[in-house]
Amino acid sequence: MNHQDEKDKVKLFGIRSSPYVLKVIWALRIKGVKYDYIEEDLGNKSDLLLEYNPVHKKVPVLVYQGKPIAESEVILEFIDEAWKHCGDPILPEDPYERAMTRFWARFGSDKLSPPIWKWFTTQGQEQEDAYAAAIEQLLVLEKELCGKRFFAGEKIGFVDLSLGSLAYVIPIYEEITGVKMITEETFPSLTAWMGNFQSSPVVKDHLPPLDKLQLRYQAIREKFLNSKN
Template sequence: MAGEEGLKVVGFWVSPFVVRVKWALRMKGLEYEYIEEDIFNKTPLLSQLNPVHAKVPVLVHNGKPLAESLIILEYIDETWKHNPLLPADPYERARARFWAGFAEFKILNPSWEALWSKGKQQESAVNSAMEAIEKLEAELNGKQFFGGEKIGYLDLVVGWVAHNLPIFEEVASVKIFDSQKFPAIAEWKNRFLNHPIIKADLPDTEKAYAYFDKRSKELAASFYSAN
């Protein structure tokens, strides 16, 4: 069944970028059609909707496709004004965007590298992610959520820390997140994961572990055989 106003999401079940878009739509109470895309055997539809990168997620609204999850989140928030995700104050909105970019490049990227890398490369990636999480801990600053008293834009962006990061750590046998060192984020993780809207779209943990375990081995074999 097609979603509200022709809303469709093209995604891959375990992608944190796709999941955050699903969360945003649920936060707005919007119905949509979900189209699963095998990113390892891409259909012509994905290239048609996202010809530049041919990646998920893609949001389709009234036949118009939009790519890149952070851009999609802002589009959703600007198009449907109720239950706002971004702060109303321009300065606070800018800060939320800054921390979203910071989390993508300084936490997600090295955490992903730590998933499949080895030796000193992995150690460096772990240290980089930990240093960045320390800065994010300070930003939370005693709030219930990064969005204040309710889940907002930045919470959705860093939501993968609550669900995916423990899986990355287990697969790679590394420790990036220390609940004793980062108590504010540890408490936030519990609140976030227990929110009904968030729980509704969490990928199955066991299936996600199996996927990332296989993916990490493939990436490691490809990288280290070429270097």
């Protein structure tokens, strides 16, 4: 292989347990893009990672024609535009629909994730209050999904990728806390979406090892609870 061929290869720097890295992997699969995957050790970051992402020094980083792109949702938009005519679209063409897609992805990170995380890492009244706040936001999301197979319709799109980790993380949180958050009675559309998402061809072979993830989250919860005692 000559130097030019090497430069043109698509590379992804990540860690497979990261939901931010996984959504990039899922997006690349939607577009049918071949890439080299480089697993990073975040306790001993490679010189290349630090060179490619000197601002945040984090994964994921996608390298395209020798140029790095950082931040997962920036990468998703780039993938959709760079391989516009490959696979299914990740973002809709219509400007309004594109704006609403970004709105719901931001809703997930700004309004939904914080109370879910607080519920998982607290106990007592603080946990109960966080649970109520999370349920309130999940009901908003349930209404938006409204019987659709995916947030994008019949196929996975930007919002599905952005919220995808909820499909496997929330069941882990429920198992650890012993508290059910998403029930089929209250959240029929979200329950169906979680199953549809995890079983989709794009996703099912590219999930983190859930048993190891559960042990990791168990340790995180215990650390948080112990720090407050």
